[in-house]
Amino acid sequence: MDAGSLDGVRQRFRGHVSVTVAEARTVQPFFARSAAPQIHADVVVLSDATLDELVSDTQQVLTFKAGARQLDDLREGAVIISGRGAGFARRILKKIVLPQGNFLLDTLPVSLSDIIEDGTLIGGYATAGSGTEGIARVLSLGQGVTLANRARPLGASSEFNVDVPLNAEETSKITGKINVEWNPEFAVDFRLGSGLKEAELLVNPTVRPDLSFVKGPEDIEKEVLFDLGVFELTPFTIQVGFVPVVVVPTVKGYAKVSAKGGVQVNFASGYSLQGSYGAHYRKGSGWDGVFSTQLDGNFTPVGAVKIEGELGVGVYMAMAVYNVIGPFIQVGPYLRATGELNTASETGLCKKFRADLGIAAKVGGSFKVLSWYESKLELSLIDKVVKNLVDTQSSSCNDTTPPLSPEGLNAVATGSRTIELSWTPSTDEGGLRGHQVERDGVVVALAREGKHVDASLQAGHEHCYRIIAVDLSGNQSLPSTRACARTSATDRTAPTVPAQVTATATSTTAIHLSWQANSDDVGVIGYVVSANGKRLRSLADTSMDIGKLTPETNHCLVIEAFDAMGNVSPPSEPVCVSTLPPDQAAWTMQLGCVGRDHNISRNIDLDVDGASLVNVTGEAIDYSGSALAYHLHGSYEPSTHVLDAQIDWTFSNSTAVRMDRFTAQLSTDDTGPVTMTQVLKTGCDANIRFVQNTR
Structure with a gap:
């Protein structure tokens, strides 16, 4: 068949084009060992x-x-x-x-x-028979097995109908169906005395979009994202031993279209993605992406096609551990069509057309749910054209002009196995096929836009890149300037000990803590603050306000620094300080029934200087002389000095809970009595009053 002739094009489109392509990376087994988990x-x-x-x-x-x-x-x-x-x-x-x-x-x-002192947890999601409830499943992965051949649990599938108009007349639209299966996996390995050793988070989706694009006589000039609808699915749980891992799935379709000419355009695209996408953490090496992709696709045009567009489906999955949202994995297969052709007749005009299947995937979010020594991650796994479906031009084409050379190439190592590239995309009058990525003199990928992730490298190696633009006629631009980067080597060196730690009591319930920024051979990314031997918080800054403390109580504080590879410094020398005594609190809170003297008067600190959320618990005595406990919680707006809060009460000799809401203006030294609204009514209407104390 002559791919350059229009007869060849007609012959090609009597059926649909179907291809299968696989791209896989060999990864290590889940972990070097598997041991029953032990809790602290x-x-x-x-x-x-x-x-x-x-x-x-x-x-x-x-x-x-x-x-x-x-x-x-x-x-x-x-x-x-x-x-x-x-x-x-x-x-x-x-x-x-x-x-x-x-x-x-x-x-x-x-x-x-x-929670976990030592041992491993490995789990996945599967359907139990014909039911819809997920069950835990222990997964294993042998040495040298690729993700593409990995046995996976079966996840429940979801199907969505798509009918999205692209103009007011609804003569241009996208219709069809999207079918998605999920199959997440979760695994962690903790070592006695050293914390998190390894972790792996994966989603193994099967995505089957079957979409058609119809263009009416009007031009579609917009090159913007057309939302095909966001489908929020019911979260499901992987119960991994005593750890519930809640998976929050989302599906989002999109279309980016620029179609011109008075003729109608009608084409269908269907493709099927099966793959594995996620990240693997090893202490000393940090996070690396793991992925495998298998794509089947077809593209069937009818009549004349003149388009620059992309149809895709974004599969987004966030994981929550113990109700705290953690990392996410996003996978987006797409079909990209560029150029012009006519399957019905020869017009004598040059017509060039290309349709490609591609994939973009990334993983990111917070990993604090796994370890206090978190490393926030924004790691691109893959973003490139994987397989060409159609690449043709009519015999009347005689384009020998190359595209402009790409500019501004930048290479940045983002891990021990990954280098991310970015550049200013090239342009060409006849349309671009893409950008060839050349690593160390060898072409390794065809990128669709001005970015690419090279994610199959070795640690501690330098690689140099050039980008070459290719148009629809196959003409190549001059190479871009060269850019080089070195992947990070395995790092076992801990950061230095945090120094110049100072602590000052700022209220009866809060302490301000600060320290000097640390040094490390690859860079400190965060600190963990502990009080009296218990970890309180991890943060990137070199100061914090610690609240919710007990008045007139001594607290000994230490700081640890950690880097992106999970190495942790020795703790700083303890710095001890006592919170202020109750009589030095900033406010006196008075509470009582409307029309009666207040029966509760407590010195409290709201700590509004250190946080916008107010959270105070305490004890008091009711009118009857019996004990009660309260929880005052809400938000404070510094610009207006408004406290919008609620008090939850509980009483001795009773299981009842009372709730009162109020709004108080704290800009003066006395709010006066503020009548509260009972949310859960158990007695009289009550007033609250805040009187500022003089320290």
Whole structure:
């Protein structure tokens, strides 16, 4: 068949073009070992009986009914975990128990490294028979097995109908169906004394779009993203032992179209993606992308086609561990069509046309759910044309003019196995086929736009790149200037110890902490702050305000620095400081029934200078002389000095919970009585008043 003749084009499109292409990377087995998980000694797994007594969970304050089980085990400093539903994992900061009444636990989220001391967890999602509930499945991967040949669990499929008009007259539209299967996998390995050793997060999607594009007589000039609809699916759970991993899936179709000419355009595209996409973490090496792609595709035009466009489907999957959103994986197969052809007749005009299948995938988000020593990740796995479906031009074409040379090539190593390239895309009057990526003198990819991810490299090696633009006639531009980058080597060197740590009590319940920025051979990316031997928070800054502390209490603070490879510095020397005594609190809070003297007067700090969220717990005495506990929580707007908050009350000798909402203006030294609105009514209407104290 003569691919350059129009007769050849007619012959080619009597059926549809179908191809299969696979691209796979060999990866290591899940982990070097598999061992039963062991939890830390201070971890308490909440029983179903205890969870049945949970009354509320508001801003990390848990209220349990009187007589709840495991009360003695729920001590301050312990980590409590719940596997019910989305679950939660918290460390208890404060415990308030009322005689014959409810009890409150003021808590702080923790990561898996606070729960698992040693061992591995490996799980996937599968359908149980013909049902829809997910079941845990242990997966294994032998040495040297590629992801493409990997046994995968089967996930429930979802099908969506698409009918999206592209103009007001609805003469141009995209119609069809999208079918998606998910199949996520999750695995972690913790080592005794050193924390997270390895982790792997994957989604193994099957995506089958079957879409048609119809253009009416009007031009479609817009080169913008046409939203085919966002389909929020019901989250499902991988129950991996005692760890519930909630998967939040989303499907988003898109079309980027520029079609011209008075004739109608009608073409159908169908393709099927099966692959594996995700990231693998190894301590000392950091995060690397892992992926495998297999694409089947077809492209069937009818009549005249003159278009510059792209049809694709974005599959987005976020993972939440213990109800905290963590990493995401995004996969986007697409079909790109460029040029002009006519399957019905020869016009004597030059007609060049190309249709390609491609794939873009990335992984990112926060990994704090796995370890306090998190490394936020934005890692592109693949973004390139994988296979050509149609590449033809009519015999009247005589284009010998090459495209302009690409400019501004930049190469940046983003890991031990990955280099990301970016450049200013070239242009050509007859249309571009793409940009050839040349690594060390060898063409390794055809990129669709001004970016490419080279993700199959070795650690500690330098590579040099050039970009060459190719038009639809096959003409090549002059190469771009060369850009080089070296992948990072395996790093076992810990950052230096944080220095110049200072701590100052700023209120009865808060301490301000600061320290000098650290040095490291590859760069410090964060710090972990611990108080009295318990981790509180990880952050990238060199200062923080620590709140929700107990008045007039000594707190010893240490800082650890960590780099992108998971290496952790020795802790700084402890710096100890006491919070201010209660009589130095900034405010006196008065509470009482409307029309009566207030019966509660408490010195409190709202700590509005250190945070926009207000979260205060405490104890007091009711009119009857019995004990009560309160949780004041809400938000503070510094620009207007407005506190919008709620108080939750619980009382001794009762399982009832009362809730009052209020808005107070804190710009003066006395708010005056502010009448609150009862959300859960248990008694009289109440006032709240804030009087500023003089320190």
